[in-house]
Every structure is written in C-alpha cells, then in structure tokens.
Amino acid sequence: MSGKRYVVIGGGIVGLAVAHRLVLDRPGATVTVVEKEPGFGAHQTGHNSGVIHAGVYYRPGSLKAKLCRDGSASMVRFCTEYGIPVEVCGKLIVATGADEVPRLHALHERALANGLPVRLITAEEAREYEPHLACVEAMHVASTGIVDFRAVCDRLAKLLADAGAHLRTGERVVGLHDTVVVTTAGEIRADVVVNCAGLHADRIARLAGVDVPARIVPFRGEYHELRPERRELVKGLIYPVPDPALPFLGVHLTRMIDGSVHAGPNAVLALAREGYRWSAFDLRDALDAVAYPGLWRLARRHLRYGVGEVARSLSRRRFAASLARLVPEICEDDLLPAAAGVRAQAVAPDGGLVDDFLIVRHGAQVHVLNAPSPAATSSLEIARYITAGLPV
Structure with a gap:
C-alpha cells in the first residue's frame, strides 16, 4: 500500500491519464489534480482534431513512435471499455504529384520500421476509399481512428472522482518549491509532483528552478x-505527405466522430x-x-x-x-x-x-515539457511511462 502524496499540475488528457494511472497502480496513495480552468481538457485536448494517430511520422525508437503506437491501441481499448464512441477508420496519406512520391515511400519505410499496418496503394485503389480524391499514389494506414478526446477527459475525471482523488479546478499554480505546490487557493504538500501544464509547462518548471532545455x-x-451538404466529398481521413523538416502535418481533411x-x-x-x-x-x-x-x-x-x-x-x-x-x-x-x-x-x-516528447525529472518532480500531438493519442502510455519511474 502506498501512502505517498502525488500532485499532478494540469487537467488536460495527459495530466488526467497520469493521475488515473497513479490511482490504479498506487492503492492508498493521495492523488490531487490541480487545474486552473473551471473544467478539464480546456486547451490542447479540447481543441484538437480528434484523431487517434497510428504513429507513422515519428523517428523509430523515439518516445513518440513507441508511445503513439501503443497508445493508439490502449486508447481504443479504453473507449470501448467505457462506452465512448470511437472508430478505427484508417486514413490515407497521399502524394498529389510525382515529386512527393519519394517522400511518401520514405514515410512508408518509417511506418514499417515502427511496426504499423500500412501499405502503398495506387491512385485507383485510393479512390475506392475516397472517390473524390486526386493523387498519384497513397499510403493506407489501417490503425488510425477518431474519437472525442474531451469525452475521454470527462470519463477519466469521473473515474478519478469515484476513486477518491482530489480534483481542484479553478486554481492556478503560482509557486513550486521542491514538493510544495502553491496555488491561488493555498499550499498543497506532496511527495511527488508531476507537471503536465501543457502550454505553460515550461513556466511551471522555471518556478521550480529547473533549467529548461527548451521554451514553449x-x-x-x-x-x-x-458545409453539411458537402460532407459527402470526404469519407474518412485524407492527409498530404508532410514536410519532414517540420512537426506539422499540413492541412488535411478529417471526418470527426460526430460526422x-x-x-x-x-x-x-x-x-x-x-x-x-x-x-x-x-x-x-x-x-x-x-x-x-x-x-x-x-x-x-x-x-x-x-x-x-x-x-x-x-x-x-x-x-x-x-x-x-x-x-x-x-x-x-x-x-x-x-x-x-x-x-x-x-x-x-x-x-x-523539439521533435519528441520531452520529459525531465528533477528530484521528486517530473516535468512534461513537450507533449503536442500525438500526446492525446499517447496519453495512457505517457502515463505508464511517467509513473513507472516514480517512487512507490
């Protein structure tokens, strides 16, 4: 039985997943989540495209590659278990010109190295999935899915509340001294602090005196x-071949879980x-x-x-x-x-x-300093990764 006190700063999907994993793995522990907004998943989590990424784009051996691949599967299992609408619909990554084909093939090799169910298909085969599509070649990624990540947050928050975790919303962290978290409502003493503050994660780390290696x-x-009457033009998910020098995937088309x-x-x-x-x-x-x-x-x-x-x-x-x-x-x-x-x-x-998840351990603190996409997909596995290294 663990009697330790854990404080998680940030109530987005990563923070809630970390807190939930602590509740599951540390019976008897006191788990507190501090969120400055009145509700959960208010920022990156609640404003993303709702895609459960497969892990195609990430350097083999990186945290993103491993945690995204495993996270896409665990996210689907979690949603299925708790009745959250989810669909593994697959997606197409398309080369619209001959100059993009070598990059598509390189991406295919990377996806295979990451252990993903992908295959190169012809333009004719691609149009069997997307009849209105224009391309010269495409890659089909079978394990991509769609979900409402805010609904996942709502379920995680309910599971935490039912387990007796302390959910403190509307409190902003203004100080962090070793394991004392100072909020606008007072001090919280902990044994371990996990900073999952997303857009403000580097600032929270600097409050603790951490020499952060990157800035948000x-x-x-x-x-x-x-428009609703034009939705029939897109059946699923259509992505361009991305620029490998950038972490952005390019403007793409995504059918959401609500249609x-x-x-x-x-x-x-x-x-x-x-x-x-x-x-x-x-x-x-x-x-x-x-x-x-x-x-x-x-x-x-x-x-x-x-x-x-x-x-x-x-x-x-x-x-x-x-x-x-x-x-x-x-x-x-x-x-x-x-x-x-x-x-x-x-x-x-x-x-x-910074092209990978960046997680820095500092004494009894853990700071998640880079967790953009595919962090929502990977959140349950990021939580496993972080909590596995925490004292019991």
Whole structure:
C-alpha cells in the first residue's frame, strides 16, 4: 500500500491519464489534480482534431513512435471499455504529384520500421476509399481512428472522482518549491509532483528552478469545416505527405466522430499562449516569445514556410486551394469557420523544433515539457511511462 502524496499540475488528457494511472497502480496513495480552468481538457485536448494517430511520422525508437503506437491501441481499448464512441477508420496519406512520391515511400519505410499496418496503394485503389480524391499514389494506414478526446477527459475525471482523488479546478499554480505546490487557493504538500501544464509547462518548471532545455512557443492551428451538404466529398481521413523538416502535418481533411468534416490546421505563431483568435494578445506571452533567441533562429530557418502559413490564415481562398490539391471539388464557398487550437511546441535555443516528447525529472518532480500531438493519442502510455519511474 502506498501512502505517498502525488500532485499532478494540469487537467488536460495527459495530466488526467497520469493521475488515473497513479490511482490504479498506487492503492492508498493521495492523488490531487490541480487545474486552473473551471473544467478539464480546456486547451490542447479540447481543441484538437480528434484523431487517434497510428504513429507513422515519428523517428523509430523515439518516445513518440513507441508511445503513439501503443497508445493508439490502449486508447481504443479504453473507449470501448467505457462506452465512448470511437472508430478505427484508417486514413490515407497521399502524394498529389510525382515529386512527393519519394517522400511518401520514405514515410512508408518509417511506418514499417515502427511496426504499423500500412501499405502503398495506387491512385485507383485510393479512390475506392475516397472517390473524390486526386493523387498519384497513397499510403493506407489501417490503425488510425477518431474519437472525442474531451469525452475521454470527462470519463477519466469521473473515474478519478469515484476513486477518491482530489480534483481542484479553478486554481492556478503560482509557486513550486521542491514538493510544495502553491496555488491561488493555498499550499498543497506532496511527495511527488508531476507537471503536465501543457502550454505553460515550461513556466511551471522555471518556478521550480529547473533549467529548461527548451521554451514553449504557441502555434495557432486554424480550422474550417465543410458545409453539411458537402460532407459527402470526404469519407474518412485524407492527409498530404508532410514536410519532414517540420512537426506539422499540413492541412488535411478529417471526418470527426460526430460526422462533421474538419479541414486544417495551418500553423501560425500565436501572440498569446491561449490565443485561439487573431485578436488574442497577451503582453507577457508576446514578450516571452520575442525575447527568446530560439524563436528568431526558428523564424530565419523557416521564413518561407511561415509566410505561407500566415497568407493561408488570412485568405480562405488560399486555404481552400490547399484542400483542393487533395479533393479538387472543394471550393472556397464550401468552408465554414471552425474553432482553432493552439499547439504547445517546444523550441530549443538553437531554433530547432523539439521533435519528441520531452520529459525531465528533477528530484521528486517530473516535468512534461513537450507533449503536442500525438500526446492525446499517447496519453495512457505517457502515463505508464511517467509513473513507472516514480517512487512507490
């Protein structure tokens, strides 16, 4: 029996999964979740595309590759066990021109190295899945699925409450001294602290005196959705071949678990860590970003890409044109605005984008400093990975 006190900072899907794993594995432990919002899954979790990723894109042997592959399976099992609507529908990654075929084949080799059920198919075979698709070749990924991750959060929160965990919402962490968590409602004493604060994870780590190896830079991902009468143009999930130098997957088409079809996201620098609109501006967040040398080095390295993303953000016509490369019948009038998300992307001081999950242990603290997509897919396995290394 464990009598230890565990505090998890952050009530997104990763924080809730860590807390749930602690409840399952540490009978007798006291588990507390601190979340600054009035509810759970309010930020990255509640604003993503709802895709259960297979693990195609990630470097073999990396945490992302292993935890995403295993997490896609455990997420489907969890949803099935608790009656959360989920569908393993598969997806297509498509080359729309001959110049993209070598990158598609390289991605196929990576997916095979990651142990995934994938196969290259012809354009004719691809149109059996997606009749309105334009491509020269495609890869079918059988194990990709769709779900509402906020519904997963709701279930995790209920399981935690039923198990006697302390769920403290509406409390912001303002200090972290060894294992004393200071919130706007007072102090919480712990034996172990796990920081899963997402968009603010680096700041929480700095409160504890951790020399963080990377800084969170927020990128807003903007979505549109197809008008209901045009949803028949997309049967499942259609992705372009991504640029291997970037962690963004390109604008794609996703049939959601509720039947709607979302298009996006792009990736533009946000001037607030919770900047879901162009008008959102937070002086502290903006100054934090522009004072960071890593951001300027990143901007120089990817200036052309960044300009293109801003142009697409400002023009629905450009956004529609990106989608028409995949499904030519889509036009500007088919798109309706949809809610945006913000990706908490860790950027190294040299301007490099951290391409793996970044988890730093510091005494009796664990800091999850880079957990963008596919963290929702991987959340149950991230939780296993973290808790396996914690004192009982």
